[in-house]
Amino acid sequence: MxxxxxxxxxxxxxxxxxxxxxxxxxxxxxxxxxxxxxxxxxxxxxxxxxxxxxxxxxxxxxxxxxxxxxxxxxxxxxxxxxxxxxxxxxxxxxxxxxxxxxxxxxxxxxxxxxxxxxxxxxxxxxxxxxxxxxxxxxxxxxxxxxxLSNQERYLQLLEKRPSLFQRVPQYLIASYLGLTPVGLSKIRKRLSKK
Amino acid sequence: MxxxxxxxxxxxxxxxxxxxxxxxxxxxxxxxxxxxxxxxxxxxxxxxxxxxxxxxxxxxxxxxxxxxxxxxxxxxxxxxxxxxxxxxxxxxxxxxxxxxxxxxxxxxxxxxxxxxxxxxxxxxxxxxxxxxxxxxxxxxxxxxxxxLSNQERYLQLLEKRPSLFQRVPQYLIASYLGLTPVGLSKIRKRLSKK
DNA sequence: GATTCTAATTAAACTAGTTTAATAAATATT
DNA sequence: AATATTTATTAAACTAGTTTAATTAGAATC
CATH class of the missing domain: 2.60.120.10 (Jelly Rolls)
Known part of the structure; x- marks a missing residue:
């Protein structure tokens, strides 16, 4: 072995x-x-x-x-x-x-x-x-x-598996979350304004 | 036994x-x-x-x-x-x-x-x-x-588990599908018009 | 370093859902 | 059968996403 x-x-x-x-x-x-x-x-x-x-x-x-x-x-x-x-x-x-x-x-x-x-x-x-x-x-x-809302699930993924965001392009993460790239981008924008 | x-x-x-x-x-x-x-x-x-x-x-x-x-x-x-x-x-x-x-x-x-x-x-x-x-x-x-869209999933449930609709009130099926009762009702209305 | 290509953002118009509230239809209770 | 209660539908206003297309940013290639 x-x-x-x-x-x-x-x-x-x-x-x-x-x-x-x-x-x-x-x-x-x-x-x-x-x-x-x-x-x-x-x-x-x-x-x-x-x-x-x-x-x-x-x-x-x-x-x-x-x-x-x-x-x-x-x-x-x-x-x-x-x-x-x-x-x-x-x-x-x-x-x-x-x-x-x-x-x-x-x-x-x-x-x-x-x-x-x-x-x-x-x-x-x-x-x-x-x-x-x-x-x-x-x-x-x-x-x-x-x-959960898409925004909540995005935040949870960011918290639970942060390294994914280094490893994988964002449009694949969007797909994993059940979103379009445009939709995920909007969520990110919304969050960055807070 | x-x-x-x-x-x-x-x-x-x-x-x-x-x-x-x-x-x-x-x-x-x-x-x-x-x-x-x-x-x-x-x-x-x-x-x-x-x-x-x-x-x-x-x-x-x-x-x-x-x-x-x-x-x-x-x-x-x-x-x-x-x-x-x-x-x-x-x-x-x-x-x-x-x-x-x-x-x-x-x-x-x-x-x-x-x-x-x-x-x-x-x-x-x-x-x-x-x-x-x-x-x-x-x-x-x-x-x-x-x-799948919610409508597609509703239709699929109707096809695959029709008896559920006899057994269980519609608002629970809506919840199972991730919808509000209002949302499911709208989908049913949309379908009935066709 | 300039160019090319891919990925991400933004904008605008649209859509399928939401919420709240009122109404109608079924169901259960007396 | 009449009444009360629960369930389903409808309407209206709203929202979080979509699609399509244009723009910007970032990476890879020459």
């Missing part, structure tokens, strides 16, 4: 206890890969074979429909991610996973991930708990979208 | 194979309960001890903030649900789970659910996969909220 996977190991153990032998079994399948800004992990039409852990960097998950880029999520250090629906259903992706900043990513194939879950009850539990956490995060995001 | 749990058993098996003995072990902890319209499974201030499966009926998951009712979800037949965040974190709920239609619910305590996951790798996998499905559903809901 290469030492570079220490942070992934820590992340897993933050969810549930895992024996050293199970951990070693699981981590052996992960490959460390580096990507340059502008590269794609996923493009429309592809089948999703892999599951990812972002060690360092940033990837943007988006679609383009009728020429409009729609950002669904930015994944940064410490996040697990993939294009989950096509990954599960083994259908073609309709999305992009584009590296937005030079990144180090740990990659495990779906086949290997299933082996890991088969082999270790503890790691299956980790899978359940990490999915549970992702569920809760999404649920809370829905509530923010429904219950 | 009482025969009344057949549909829960089927639901679980729709996710992953489970041996009869594991299934029997798991199902023994579920209690069948009936509730009348207007009863509450959860109210603000309570700790969440239980996880639920809706056999028949409807429950509305909402908060009241500054006098405004905000509907997060309607759970109907075949859904697993609870107020997950306080359930996990063992903090007080801030929400209501109100029975909106006479219902039959299967209930398992958190303690028993943990016993089940400890005892059976297969049922832990079921837990992972059901959570994964819930995650995907929420993710797709976020995308609908972000990418």
């Amino acid at each position: 290469p030492d570079t996977l220490k942070d992934l190991e820590q992340k897993i153990r933050s969810f549930t206890p895992v024996s050293d032998s199970d951990m070693e079994f699981g981590l052996q399948f992960y490959k460390r890969k580096t990507f340059k800004k502008g590269q794609f992990l996923v493009q429309p039409g592809q089948y999703i074979r892999d599951f990812y852990f972002m060690k360092q960097g940033c990837v943007t998950f988006y679609t383009i429909e009728e020429g409009i880029t729609r950002v669904m999520e930015f994944y940064t250090s410490g996040s697990f991610f993939t294009d989950l629906y096509p990954y599960i259903e083994e259908i073609q992706s309709e999305s992009y996973l584009e590296i937005t900043e030079d990144s180090i990513v740990y990659v495990i194939s779906k086949l290997d991930a299933l082996k890991v879950f088969d082999h270790s009850h503890a790691l299956e539990r980790f899978g359940r708990l990490s999915m549970q956490k992702a569920f809760i995060n999404n649920f809370q995001r829905i509530n923010r979208i429904k219950n | 009482p025969d009344t749990l057949k549909d829960l058993e089927q639901k679980i098996r729709s996710f992953t194979p489970v041996s009869d003995s594991d299934m029997e072990f798991g199902l023994q902890f579920y209690k069948r309960k009936t509730f009348k319209k207007g009863q509450f499974l959860v109210q603000p201030g309570q700790y969440i001890r239980d996880f639920y499966f809706m056999k028949q009926g409807c429950v509305t998951f909402y908060t009241i903030e500054e006098g405004i009712t905000r509907v997060m979800e309607f759970y109907t037949s075949g859904s697993f649900f609870t107020d997950l965040y306080p359930y996990i974190e063992e903090i007080q709920s801030e929400s209501y789970l109100e029975i909106t239609e006479d219902s039959i619910v299967y209930v398992i305590s958190k303690l028993d659910a943990l016993k089940v996951f400890d005892h059976s790798h297969a049922l832990e996998r079921f837990g992972r996969l059901s959570m994964q499905k819930a995650f995907i559903n929420n993710f797709q809901r976020i995308n609908r909220i972000k990418n």
Whole structure:
């Protein structure tokens, strides 16, 4: 087990206890890969074979429909991610996973991930708990979208993930917030006047 | 194992194979309960001890903030649900789970659910996969909220869950869609003119 | 350093929602 | 059946966003 996977190991153990032998079994399948800004992990039409852990960097998950880029999520250090629906259903992706900043990513194939879950009850539990956490995060995001104004959500993003604004152009953040670039610019102007 | 749990058993098996003995072990902890319209499974201030499966009926998951009712979800037949965040974190709920239609619910305590996951790798996998499905559903809901107009989302709800409109007053559906009752009424009027 | 290209802001006209209040239609109660 | 209560609609004024287009600012390239 290469030492570079220490942070992934820590992340897993933050969810549930895992024996050293199970951990070693699981981590052996992960490959460390580096990507340059502008590269794609996923493009429309592809089948999703892999599951990812972002060690360092940033990837943007988006679609383009009728020429409009729609950002669904930015994944940064410490996040697990993939294009989950096509990954599960083994259908073609309709999305992009584009590296937005030079990144180090740990990659495990779906086949290997299933082996890991088969082999270790503890790691299956980790899978359940990490999915549970992702569920809760999404649920809370829905509530923010429904219950807060766009201005409030902009301010909250600025507070909770300030580094995004260094990493990613503003029009992508606007899309993530469900706004046009013009709309976000107006909000910023309104706020700067106070 | 009482025969009344057949549909829960089927639901679980729709996710992953489970041996009869594991299934029997798991199902023994579920209690069948009936509730009348207007009863509450959860109210603000309570700790969440239980996880639920809706056999028949409807429950509305909402908060009241500054006098405004905000509907997060309607759970109907075949859904697993609870107020997950306080359930996990063992903090007080801030929400209501109100029975909106006479219902039959299967209930398992958190303690028993943990016993089940400890005892059976297969049922832990079921837990992972059901959570994964819930995650995907929420993710797709976020995308609908972000990418569709309110009118489109109203039409889609009408198409996908028509029975909701029989079960639940319109102002709660408006809230679920992130609209005021006035706003939803306007959309309906606009559509009826076509 | 000048040029080119991309991103962000601004302006103007527009739109789909909001709020508040009044009215109408259903539903529940006596 | 009559009354009270709750729910849904309508109207009017307002607002936070949109779209389109022009302008400015910032980055990258030659």
